[in-house]
Amino acid sequence: xxxxxxxxxxxxxxxxxxxxxxxxxxxxxxxxxxxxxxxxxxxxxxxxxxxxxxxxxxxxxxxxxxxxxxxxxxxxxxxxxxxxxxxxxxxxxxxxxxxxxxxxxxxxxxxxxxxxxxxxxxxxxxxxxxxxxxxxxxxxxxxxxxxxxxxxxxxxxxxxxxxxxxxxxxxxxxxxxxxxxxxxxxxxxxxxxxxxxxxxxxxxxxxxxxxxxx
Numbered sequence: 001x002x003x004x005x006x007x008x009x010x011x012x013x014x015x016x017x018x019x020x021x022x023x024x025x026x027x028x029x030x031x032x033x034x035x036x037x038x039x040x041x042x043x044x045x046x047x048x049x050x051x052x053x054x055x056x057x058x059x060x061x062x063x064x065x066x067x068x069x070x071x072x073x074x075x076x077x078x079x080x081x082x083x084x085x086x087x088x089x090x091x092x093x094x095x096x097x098x099x100x101x102x103x104x105x106x107x108x109x110x111x112x113x114x115x116x117x118x119x120x121x122x123x124x125x126x127x128x129x130x131x132x133x134x135x136x137x138x139x140x141x142x143x144x145x146x147x148x149x150x151x152x153x154x155x156x157x158x159x160x161x162x163x164x165x166x167x168x169x170x171x172x173x174x175x176x177x178x179x180x181x182x183x184x185x186x187x188x189x190x191x192x193x194x195x196x197x198x199x200x201x202x203x204x205x206x207x208x209x210x211x212x213x214x
Contacts, residue, residue, distance in 0.1 A: 030087035030133075030140060031076070037094035038068045044101035051108040068094070080144035084137035088130060096126020135161070 045061045068090075075086040100122030107115055136159055143157035 030084055030091070030137065031072070034072060034075070034087045034091040034094070037091040037098070038072070041094040041097040041101065042068070044098045044105065048101045048105045048108065051105045053108070055108075080147065081141055083144070084140040088133040088137045092126045092130035092133065095129045096122040096124075098122075099125035 042065055049056045049058050071090050078086055100118045103118035103121050139159050147155045
């Protein structure tokens with residue numbers, strides 16, 4: 001019986017790993033990304049409860065699910081300029097929780113391991129997701145600011161992740177960090193289009209050669 005349960009939990013753990021490794025699509029809005037992270041955290045939490053064999057009280061995960069709904073509702077009521085950071089923070093927290101859940105589930109299934117290390121893993125993974133979201137959330141913050149001032153025009157924002165150029169060197173992270181939002185020529189005179197774009201290339205310094213007459 002125990003082997004059958006472990007087998008089923010193993011299948012669920014594989015699904016949890018897929019949920020953890022899924023890369024959020026940049027075509028999604030930040031709210032959708034946060035919802036996906038909350039779903040992944042909930043699924044992996046359920047797997048962990050099942051794998052624990054009754055060691056984890058299921059009441060805790062139920063309360064956590066309610067708190068996720070409250071967090072998403074609260075983020076949606078914030079000013080538009082504050083929503084990107086709120087959604088990104090929630091997404092990072094829940095993806096970190098997903099990593100911890102997968103780690104703890106693996107410990108339950110294998111019968112050995114150091115559970116506090118899973119908490120450290122989750123914190124590190126959450127911090128990584130927070131740092132990775134900086135470029136996108138800064139873009140949407142700028143988009144919200146533009147909307148506040150463009151009272152007579154429609155603002156359309158289109159985000160694209162930083163693209164590493166071919167042959168990029170170690171300076172690529174610095175170049176990505178310097179990418180900023182810029183305006184694109186609108187198709188309609190009453191539209192403002194904001195898109196993520198790379199910074200303008202730095203001018204190449206002019207060089208001169210002097211040749212002395214013999």
